Structure formats: structure tokens, C-alpha cells
Amino acid sequence: MIDLVLVVAGLVLISIGVFYDFVGAIGLLRLPNFYTRLHAATAGAIGGAVVPMIGTALVALGADYLGPPRFFLAGAAFASSILLMVLAQAGSHAIARAAYISGEAPREPILHDALKDRGGE
Amino acid sequence: MEVVPISIAAIAALLSVVATYLAVRSRDMLAAVVFSAVQSTAYALIYYVLMAPDIVLVYIPVSVGILPAVAVLLIKKTERYES
Amino acid sequence: MVIEALVTSVLTVLIPIYVVSFLLYVVRVVKGPTIPDRVLAIDSLGYDLAAFMVVLSILLKSPLMVVSGLALALWVYAFDIYIAKYLEAKEMGE
Numbered sequence: 208m209i210d211l212v213l214v215v216a217g218l219v220l221i222s223i224g225v226f227y228d229f230v231g232a233i234g235l236l237r238l239p240n241f242y243t244r245l246h247a248a249t250a251g252a253i254g255g256a257v258v259p260m261i262g263t264a265l266v267a268l269g270a271d272y273l274g275p276p277r278f279f280l281a282g283a284a285f286a287s288s289i290l291l292m293v294l295a296q297a298g299s300h301a302i303a304r305a306a307y308i309s310g311e312a313p314r315e316p317i318l319h320d321a322l323k324d325r326g327g328e
Numbered sequence: 329m330e331v332v333p334i335s336i337a338a339i340a341a342l343l344s345v346v347a348t349y350l351a352v353r354s355r356d357m358l359a360a361v362v363f364s365a366v367q368s369t370a371y372a373l374i375y376y377v378l379m380a381p382d383i384v385l386v387y388i389p390v391s392v393g394i395l396p397a398v399a400v401l402l403i404k405k406t407e408r409y410e411s
Numbered sequence: 412m413v414i415e416a417l418v419t420s421v422l423t424v425l426i427p428i429y430v431v432s433f434l435l436y437v438v439r440v441v442k443g444p445t446i447p448d449r450v451l452a453i454d455s456l457g458y459d460l461a462a463f464m465v466v467l468s469i470l471l472k473s474p475l476m477v478v479s480g481l482a483l484a485l486w487v488y489a490f491d492i493y494i495a496k497y498l499e500a501k502e503m504g505e
């Protein structure tokens with residue numbers, strides 16, 4: 208009984224992750240600016256990669272037809288999700304800072320640049 | 329059940345052809361490095377789907393890690409746009 | 412036996428949506444007007460591909476194949492840092 212509960216919870220988490228992934232891809236394709244696309248890309252990375260990995264760990268704990276290596280799968284998926292939760296924002300922040308400093312990406316549809324008023328950087 | 333890995337491998341192969349063509353034709357060398365990384369990722373997915381995870385573990389650090397590092401260092405020493 | 416049928420059927424439905432979103436990411440990589448757009452798209456593509464490999468190792472019933480997802484996530488992050496350092500050093504070094 209507890210196996211079925213774990214498997215259903217994991218499949219629901221994987222479905223939520225697929226939804227985030229699709230929405231992030233559409234937002235990355237349709238938004239007009241680099242700094243708005245950053246929002247869609249980070250939503251796609253966190254919601255589309257961390258949440259399915261936790262769901263996969265739950266499914267692997269519940270699915271007993273995989274044999275004893277399923278505990279290895281669950282541990283590796285959980286460790287990957289924790290590591291990715293740290294790394295995704297760090298990478299996005301690095302590329303956004305580089306794009307702002309070097310002026311590579313155009314800031315065209317903009318209302319107010321608060322970072323420029325504070326003296327660049 | 330058997331049709332899923334083969335179809336994923338076929339889609340990744342088509343995508344790597346597009347990425348390779350764009351990497352050859354591009355005038356901006358940094359964009360060529362990015363397209364080369366797309367091709368490497370598609371090949372990694374093909375190796376994974378064909379049940380060879382050890383090849384993936386060797387291919388990823390060489391082709392996503394070391395090759396763009398050397399290429400970016402070379403672009404920094406020389407020039408970025410092809411004249 | 413009911414668990415295996417449930418997992419296989421649900422994951423088989425979910426796989427094509429993943430593939431379609433990968434194609435949309437690649438469209439942004441090809442179209443992207445500047446370099447940071449392309450790097451951002453390949454960043455998200457790599458992370459989601461790592462999650463896709465982890466999900467696919469359950470569907471293919473081979474749990475030891477999960478390690479390559481971790482390696483892909485780490486090295487895509489390293490690729491991101493390379494391009495970011497190049498873009499910053501070009502402006503500040505002159």
C-alpha cells in the first residue's frame with residue numbers, strides 16, 4: 208500500500224516538472240528581452256529539473272520490480288536535485304552579470320534601470 | 329516499449345546535424361562554440377539511449393568541459409569574428 | 412505488477428512532451444540574437460536533459476544508468492562559467 212502511495216506521489220511530481228519544463232520553453236521562446244527570458248529559463252531549470260528528480264527518487268523507492276539497485280537510483284537522484292538547486296541560480300546569476308557588464312544583450316523594452324542609478328556594477 | 333529509445337535517438341541525430349551545419353557556417357567563433365556544445369549534448373543523449381552510460385561519462389567531460397574551455401581560451405588570445 | 416504498468420504507461424505519455432520542449436529550447440539556441448541568450452538556452456537544455464536522463468533510467472529498467480545525469484549537470488554549469496568569464500574579462504581588461 209505504501210508503495211502505491213510513493214509511486215503515485217512521484218508520478219504527480221514528474222508531471223508537475225514536465226509542465227514547468229514546457230512553460231519554461233514557451234516563455235524562453237516568446238518573451239522579448241534577455242532579462243525577461245532569464246526568468247523563464249530559471250523557472251524551467253528549477254521547476255523542470257529539481258522537481259522531477261525528487262519525484263524520480265520517490266518512484267524508485269516505491270517500484271520494487273527494479274530490485275535492490277533502486278536505492279542507488281533514489282540516492283543519486285536526490286543528491287543530483289540538491290546539487291542542481293545550488294548550481295542553477297549560480298550559473299544564471301553569472302551569465303546575467305556578464306551580460307549586464309559587457310553590454311552584450313540589448314536592454315531595449317525598459318522602464319527604469321535602478322542598477323545604473325546606483326553607479327553601474 | 330522498444331520504439332521509444334530508437335525514436336529519441338533519431339530526433340537527437342537530426343538535431344545534431346542542424347547544430348553541426350550552423351557551427352560550420354557561423355561567422356562568430358563564440359556562437360560556433362555554443363553550437364558545438366549543442367551537438368555534444370545531442371550525442372550524449374544518443375549514447376545514453378543506446379545503453380552506454382560509461383561512454384557518456386567519458387564523452388561529457390571531454391566534449392562539454394575541456395573542448396569549450398580550450399576553444400574559449402584560444403578565442404581570447406586571438407580574435408572573435410572571422411573576417 | 413500494477414505498479415509497473417502504471418509507471419510505464421504514465422512515463423510513456425510524458426516522454427513526448429519532454430522532447431517537444433527540448434526542440435523549443437533548440438529553436439531559441441538557433442534563433443537567439445546575442446550570445447547570452449544562446450548560453451541561457453543551452454543552460455536550461457542541459458539541466459532538463461539531466462532530469463530527462465534520470466527519468467528515462469526508470470523507464471528503461473536499468474537503475475545504474477543514473478550517474479550520467481549528475482555529470483551532465485555539473486559540466487554544463489562549468490560551460491556557463493567559461494562564457495561568463497570571457498564576456499566579463501573582455502570589457503574589464505581593456
